[in-house]
Amino acid sequence: MKLITHNILMCNKKGCTTNNFPLKLVATNWKDLDTENAQQYNPALLQRLCEKIEWNALRQTVSTLNWGVNLPEQLSAELVQDEAFLQDLHLLLVKRQIVEGQMVCPNCERVYEIKNGIPNMLLREDEV
């Protein structure tokens, strides 16, 4: 699972409608795809993603992961032209895969497991 996936997922448990995003991410095992397997560095795609992404959620999540990457508070027109910044984003959004971990709802504390790189967002019958 990539951070871009985390950035589009919220808790959907019955009754949980506020403060259900972003999910608290715990990454117990992660790896970077090597250049052969990862999508190539594509500045145009990253710039388009910047328009769609929930920036604060990404920035906060990255700051809790201790990956040694710090994202700026605000996105700006200059920033999305900056090569070093886009390379950071490429690493964070495209190359890095969370293999094992959890996502926890900040509101109801429902835990969504990530196993073999696959997040399980399915709810039990009594949760829908």
Next chain:
Amino acid sequence: MHSNQTQIIQQRQSSLCILQRLVRVGSGVVINSLQKLLAQQSFNDAIYFGIDINIKALDVTLRTAIQNNCDVQVIQQSFCHNFTNLMKGSVDVFIFNPPYVVTPEDELMKAQQKRDIEASWAGGKDGIQVLMAFIPKAYEFLSEKGVFYLLLIEENLKILKRLGKLFDIVYLVKRECPGERQVILRLTKKQK
């Protein structure tokens, strides 16, 4: 499918693509169809999400993607239930392979609850019950110029009336497979 489809998608500057339900009974994994749909290089032009409720379907998709040097983000979820509002109007390409086989309604319920591989084909009355529930979602999440590909069989075409209210429809492919006639529809949002 044809290479001019690739051009259409590229012109539309896709960044988020979603494949809904990944395994197609009899003809394998939907990602294979997608690979034919898109030229290899355009895999670098978008992020691909693959969604299914069945973990086996997701595993197969991941393995197939790696073999084909594609990168697909798989999520085990039902419809788009866990997508944030931010995703609304943001999906540039939607590919949905609904469970389309005509089955009794209770069989559909059982298949969905068990989240077993049967859920990948049991479609209830006219084979369109799951699809009916999904259409408003697809419309909501699709971007204004987004493209929605729908893989069906002829028995499902009662759905056209419903689809026609929201989308412009193009028949892309009709092909005979053993036991069924498959149809691929290309849908775009009706311009208001």
